[in-house]
Amino acid sequence: MILSRYNRILLWGFSFQENMLEVDRGYLMTKIIYINYDGDEVSLDVQNGLSVMQGAVKNDVDGINADCGGAQVCGTCKVIVDDKWIDAVGVPDEEEEAILAFGNAPPNCRLSCQIKVCPELDGLVVYTPERQY
Numbered sequence: 001m002i003l004s005r006y007n008r009i010l011l012w013g014f015s016f017q018e019n020m021l022e023v024d025r026g027y028l029m030t031k032i033i034y035i036n037y038d039g040d041e042v043s044l045d046v047q048n049g050l051s052v053m054q055g056a057v058k059n060d061v062d063g064i065n066a067d068c069g070g071a072q073v074c075g076t077c078k079v080i081v082d083d084k085w086i087d088a089v090g091v092p093d094e095e096e097e098a099i100l101a102f103g104n105a106p107p108n109c110r111l112s113c114q115i116k117v118c119p120e121l122d123g124l125v126v127y128t129p130e131r132q133y
């Protein structure tokens with residue numbers, strides 16, 4: 001079936017609108033729990049596909065500087081992943097390992113810009129360090 005340009009635009013519009021409704025309903029969101037050094041907890045619904053760092057920065061979560069904006073060069077977005085979630089977030093690649101090693105990162109430490117939010121991480125708990133530098 002060949003659709004006219006008008007029909008294609010109309011279909012795209014409905015599709016876009018439906019997608020936005022899903023975001024509104026939370027279907028495309030995953031709960032991430034950030035706990036700062038003082039033990040204060042912030043629970044956020046972060047859009048799938050963003051990084052854990054982006055979710056924090058967009059919502060002014062304390063303790064994540066992210067100076068390079070997610071380019072994986074600054075090492076100022078470190079989080080400690082809760083033991084229960086360490087397998088779910090996967091392992092860091094070589095570049096991330098190098099940055100973490102340079103900063104003497106503690107066990108379970110990850111760059112939050114390298115953890116992509118997805119439904120499998122619903123309820124992920126990460127701890128922000130006392131400082132990033």
Ligand code: FES
Pocket residue numbers: 053065066067068069070071072073074075076077111112113114
């Ligand atoms: S934001 Fe710079 S390394 Fe993650």
